[in-house]
Amino acid sequence: MQKAKVDPALDAALTLQDIRAELSRCIQCGQCTFVCPSGRYGGIRVREVMERALGSDLDLSTDQDIWKCTMCHSCSERCQSGADPVAVFTILRMLASLKGNRPQHLIEEAKLLWTTGMSFPRTGMTKKMRKELGLPEVEISAETLSELQRIIDRTQMGRACLE
Amino acid sequence: MSDRYYLFSGCLIPARLPYIERAAKFVLDRLQIDYADLPAATCCIEPIGLRSLGPDTWLAVTARMLSMAERDGRGVISLCSGCHLSLKEADHALQDRGKRSATNGVLATMGRNLSGSVETRHFLEIVRAQGQKRIEELTKAPQGRLRLALHPGCHMIRPSTVLGIDERFSPRALVELARWIGAEVVSNPDWPACCGGGLSGTDDALSMAILNENLDRFKEAGANCILTPCPFCFVQYDLKQKGEGIPVLHLAELMALAFGAHPDEIGLRYHRMKLHI
Numbered sequence: 500m501q502k503a504k505v506d507p508a509l510d511a512a513l514t515l516q517d518i519r520a521e522l523s524r525c526i527q528c529g530q531c532t533f534v535c536p537s538g539r540y541g542g543i544r545v546r547e548v549m550e551r552a553l554g555s556d557l558d559l560s561t562d563q564d565i566w567k568c569t570m571c572h573s574c575s576e577r578c579q580s581g582a583d584p585v586a587v588f589t590i591l592r593m594l595a596s597l598k599g600n601r602p603q604h605l606i607e608e609a610k611l612l613w614t615t616g617m618s619f620p621r622t623g624m625t626k627k628m629r630k631e632l633g634l635p636e637v638e639i640s641a642e643t644l645s646e647l648q649r650i651i652d653r654t655q656m657g658r659a660c661l662e
Numbered sequence: 663m664s665d666r667y668y669l670f671s672g673c674l675i676p677a678r679l680p681y682i683e684r685a686a687k688f689v690l691d692r693l694q695i696d697y698a699d700l701p702a703a704t705c706c707i708e709p710i711g712l713r714s715l716g717p718d719t720w721l722a723v724t725a726r727m728l729s730m731a732e733r734d735g736r737g738v739i740s741l742c743s744g745c746h747l748s749l750k751e752a753d754h755a756l757q758d759r760g761k762r763s764a765t766n767g768v769l770a771t772m773g774r775n776l777s778g779s780v781e782t783r784h785f786l787e788i789v790r791a792q793g794q795k796r797i798e799e800l801t802k803a804p805q806g807r808l809r810l811a812l813h814p815g816c817h818m819i820r821p822s823t824v825l826g827i828d829e830r831f832s833p834r835a836l837v838e839l840a841r842w843i844g845a846e847v848v849s850n851p852d853w854p855a856c857c858g859g860g861l862s863g864t865d866d867a868l869s870m871a872i873l874n875e876n877l878d879r880f881k882e883a884g885a886n887c888i889l890t891p892c893p894f895c896f897v898q899y900d901l902k903q904k905g906e907g908i909p910v911l912h913l914a915e916l917m918a919l920a921f922g923a924h925p926d927e928i929g930l931r932y933h934r935m936k937l938h939i
Contacts (some may be wrong), residue, residue, distance in 0.1 A: 628681065656719035
């Protein structure tokens with residue numbers, strides 16, 4: 500794969516400053532933890548991660564908690580103070596993946612996206628079912644794929660995992 | 663609402679669950695919606711995992727697809743709650759001039775541009791907008807034998823300020839649709855629960871614990887079928903249940919059955935949890 504050329508304008512739109520604004524709104528009330536389905540079974544502890552992120556007490560090159568969020572948005576929806584844990588985790592994950600900390604299956608998914616334009620593989624069963632159901636085959640043209648790859652090349656995903 | 667749409671089926675449905683695409687097209691045809699498959703579509707940069715590898719990648723990829731709908735004067739209908747969230751949140755985020763201009767900078771390298779806002783709709787919204795009278799008229803096979811457990815799923819509801827489809831507490835859309843086609847609702851969550859699908863592959867034990875909490879509630883309510891408008895939730899329920907299990911229908915499949923589709927025509931035989939009807 501080609502070396503990514505990150506578009507500086509896009510890159511600048513997403514920095515730690517975005518997180519700081521959200522984090523400083525957090526009043527540590529714990530409502531987020533109360534509604535979190537992952538935390539209930541020993542997964543991510545939302546309030547704690549918010550606290551540690553604000554105190555820069557989070558090692559993004561190793562932290563596994565940030566990958567245990569289901570992205571259900573319950574915490575952000577319930578938050579009384581306008582902090583947005585989902586937005587925070589999205590950026591923390593991006594920064595972590597730039598340090599090489601990301602689940603292997605996500606890298607596989609990104610590679611599949613790069614090579615096929617889709618995030619789920621098309622198999623013999625796909626072809627069989629679509630034919631039996633009278634649906635056309637899924638086709639992604641070379642031109643479409645090339646446009647997608649150009650976008651990935653110029654944005655964070657290219658830098659985060661496809662170098 | 664627009665009178666012309668592109669249908670965006672995403673990745674999971676066309677690749678693994680094409681029977682949901684078949685059912686949705688059956689329903690859209692019966693509703694006489696003017697639609698065509700979204701041309702040159704790709705993955706939406708799904709919001710659970712991929713988006714966090716590149717939030718700017720997500721904005722540019724979704725903007726590229728929205729720009730095609732804008733160019734052709736059509737709205738977009740999504741069959742997948744993940745795709746819908748991706749497109750709708752991107753459309754919202756791109757109202758910010760800085761993000762729009764940066765994103766258009768990338769699109770310009772392929773001769774594309776997104777200038778305004780594109781109408782993006784979840785399949786559920788299209789069906790519900792027909793209203794009770796029309797849905798009842800089109801219902802050729804009332805589904806009175808179904809005792810439904812409703813699973814709206816996270817991304818039909820949240821973030822509610824952006825999606826605006828339904829109430830954040832005790833949502834109504836699926837309840838109404840189920841009743842309009844004659845089914846009984848035995849379980850509707852006050853706070854729409856997560857299916858655990860977002861952790862599948864990252865932490866399978868955690869994912870299953872979350873799924874099982876829902877299943878216990880559905881069993882207690884005496885449900886004989888689960889209804890969801892999201893294919894990711896559908897996969898959790900259809901593939902991850904152990905033993906007997908409760909069958910699950912995507913909203914498109916339930917509507918197609920009610921409108922008179924034969925179960926074979928819409929491929930219900932491909933479900934792992936068989937719906938005995």
